Amino acid sequence: MIVIERVGPLATIQDLGRPGWFDSGVGLSGAADRGSCALANRLVGNPEGAALIEVLVGGVRLRVDRHHTLAVTGAPAPAAVDGVPVGRASVLELDAGQTLGLGLAQRGLRSYIAVRGGIDVAPVLGSRSLDTMSGIGPPPLRPGDRLPVGPAPPTFPIVDLAPVAELSADAVTARVMLGPRDDWFTDPGALFEGEWSVSPDADRVGARLDRRTGPPLRRRIRDELRTEGMALGSIQVPPSGRPVIFLADHPITGGYPVIAVVIDADVDLVAQARPGQPVRFRRAAR
Structure with missing residues (x-):
């Protein structure tokens, strides 16, 4: 279980979307930065389309109730475990009671927090993504939300840190x-x-x-x-x-x-x- 203690401007649950519903008027939705979503999931050994948390700008803090493996990718919001800074796009091992906090990103717009096993909320039309236009999917995260985590997949992370290109403030x-x-x-x-x-x-x-x-x-x-x-x-x-x-x-x-x-x-x-x-x-x- 992951407990949301603080939320910044916006945090939502996303995966890689719900294809196949255009004829019913429902769009794909899913992670806005699909590459960062896929990388975060690969770092913790998940399938690339597992549900995770998309964070706008930063400002999120969460706590785990047992040991969990997490990773943060996308916009380089400064990350810390129990107040100790950790590297970007690195594999993070948190024990019960520990917290992961994200500060505010100075470049880029969206960060992604993946947990081994994925966020295990109920899917809607085959996806756990929130479509903010239609309102389909789980609501935006709020302090006090408790997010279930799915069973760990059979694959394991193979790196401690992924080399990623820095996002630029240039054009x-x-x-x-x-x-x-x-x-x-x-x-x-x-x-x-x-x-x-x-x-x-x-x-x-x-x-x-x-x-x-x-x-x-x-x-x-x-x-x-x-x-x-x-x-x-x-x-x-x-x-x-x-x-x-x-x-x-x-x-x-x-x-x-x-x-x-x-x-x-x-x-x-x-x-x-x-x-x-x-x-x-x-x-x-x-």
């Missing part, structure tokens, strides 16, 4: 494929000029961008667009001209034109971009 460069509605804009190439920045209006649904430098995006076609499917990483442009990059909890349909789509390999980088951080777009190689 995030996201590779994109133009379309399917780039022809609705007078100059779709304006997307690649200058820089954008992540606005404060960003969450697990999507990251809205403000123009930092460069020309605005202007619509050539003013007609209304019929509702159509939306993919993870879609860059939808509402009438304001401020693009929104769709993230884990994005709607599965939308009515504004999608000028481009961030390639899957770069979606995790966008999910870790903080408000105010610059974003640049580059054409993906075909």
Whole structure:
């Protein structure tokens, strides 16, 4: 059992999502930074899709009621066991009564806490993830919550510390494929000029961008667009001209034109971009 003693801005239970429900209007959801989720689980010997805790910015403290193996990945929030600092992306052995605390990350946005055996709350439609847009899944964590832990898997951690690249506060460069509605804009190439920045209006649904430098995006076609499917990483442009990059909890349909789509390999980088951080777009190689 894991007991939540403190929660920062937001902490939720996530896994790698609930595929196969688009025809019922339910999106994939799951961890916003899938790579960090998978790494945290590998470090404790779990399958990559085991349920864990996604922490926004930091500020979480939890206590274990028996020996547990944990790992913290993603945004480098300073971590400490009983107040003693521990390394990032390392395998942590906590005994009964010990606490793991995360301070506030100065870079990146989302950290991940995995426990060997996974968070064993009841799945909804095959996933333990909270979809913040639909409300499907377990509610956000609160102080006093007690989280059951599943049985330990037969595999074991094989490293004490994983070498991971540092997240930067510099501009995030996201590779994109133009379309399917780039022809609705007078100059779709304006997307690649200058820089954008992540606005404060960003969450697990999507990251809205403000123009930092460069020309605005202007619509050539003013007609209304019929509702159509939306993919993870879609860059939808509402009438304001401020693009929104769709993230884990994005709607599965939308009515504004999608000028481009961030390639899957770069979606995790966008999910870790903080408000105010610059974003640049580059054409993906075909």
